[in-house]
Amino acid sequence: MAVVRDRRHLNLRLPLPEPSERRPRFPLPLPPSSAARPDAIAPGDIEKLHVLGHGNGGTVYKVRHKRTSALYALKVVHADSDAATRRQVRREMDILRRTDSPHVVQYHGFFEKPSGDVAILMEYMELGTVETLLKNNGTFSEAQLAAVARQVLSGLSYLHAHKIIHRDIKPSNLLVNEKMEVKIGDFGVSKVMCRTLDACNSYVGTCAYMSPERFDPDSYGGNYNGYAGDIWSLGLTLFELYVGHFPFLPMGQRPDWATLMCAICFGEPPTLPEGASEEFGSFIGCCLIKESTERWTASQLLTHPFLRSHS
DSSP states (O other), X not given: OOOOOOOOOOOOOOOOOOGGGOSOSSOOOOOOOGGGSTTOOOGGGEEEEEEEEEEXXXXXXXXXXXXXXXXXXXXXXXXXXXXXXXXXXXXXXXXXXXXXXXXXXXXXXXXXXXXSOEEEEEEOOTTEEHHHHHHHHOOXXXXXXXXXXXXXXXXXXXXXXXXXXXXXXXXXXXXXXXXXXXXXXOOTTOXXXXXXXXXXXXXXXXXXXXXXXXXXXXXXXXXXXXXXXHHHHHHHHHHHHHHSSOTTSOXXXXXXXXXXXXXXXXXXXXXXXXXXXXXXXXXXXXXXXXXGGGXXXXXXXXXXXXXXXXX
């Protein structure tokens, strides 16, 4: 005779906690805020010393911390600036907050004043930009360019690993401090690639340093690789520091969009003058390959013989 047993019905419901116990046992983290840090710098803590430069609806000041006498750069975008400029400064703030590299200008705070002005407090780079050095001291030697290239490539390698594309590498966006350390700055048109296949083909940045596939994406298979675009811009920057003028145009000629597009998209990449070493020529050639899929990456270029020969 079969034995029939009653099926047990398990009570899988848990008792609800009392209302007083429903709070999270650990508080949720607050959004990052400079005011929440004990070492945060408030707008009233700094005094303006003098203007470092103007541009894009804003002003960059050299400022000093009243208590510590530390020096900083304060980039202020005024309330009457256009919406695009204000979006750029907020984008730059967002990206600088994410970065922590000795080869990227350091972020120290973000202020929004009742007047509507917004400002970013950044590391102060005493010698200005490599463009400033070019104007004041003349062209760079290969050894100096190797030092610049190594530091910028280290910064790009870090940014690209964090899916950040700069999109405006040029001499005026590479800053130099008194130790001759070169750091990447001005992230106003940069982009964080949230997905692997994010499109990055808008006409932002300085068109003179745009890669061929950025000028004419349809001829190069649609959406271009923004990481490779940064490498093209670096190659042109180093070339310019070596010869003293923008390499695609004769010295003194002002570029316009149509002339640049024809030169960059339909012309051959520029060649270095006689006297340049074979290693430097090869390095520049690896940056200025017109087919972006064949262009070397930042990590690959850091192993190039040109950099090893000037270690």
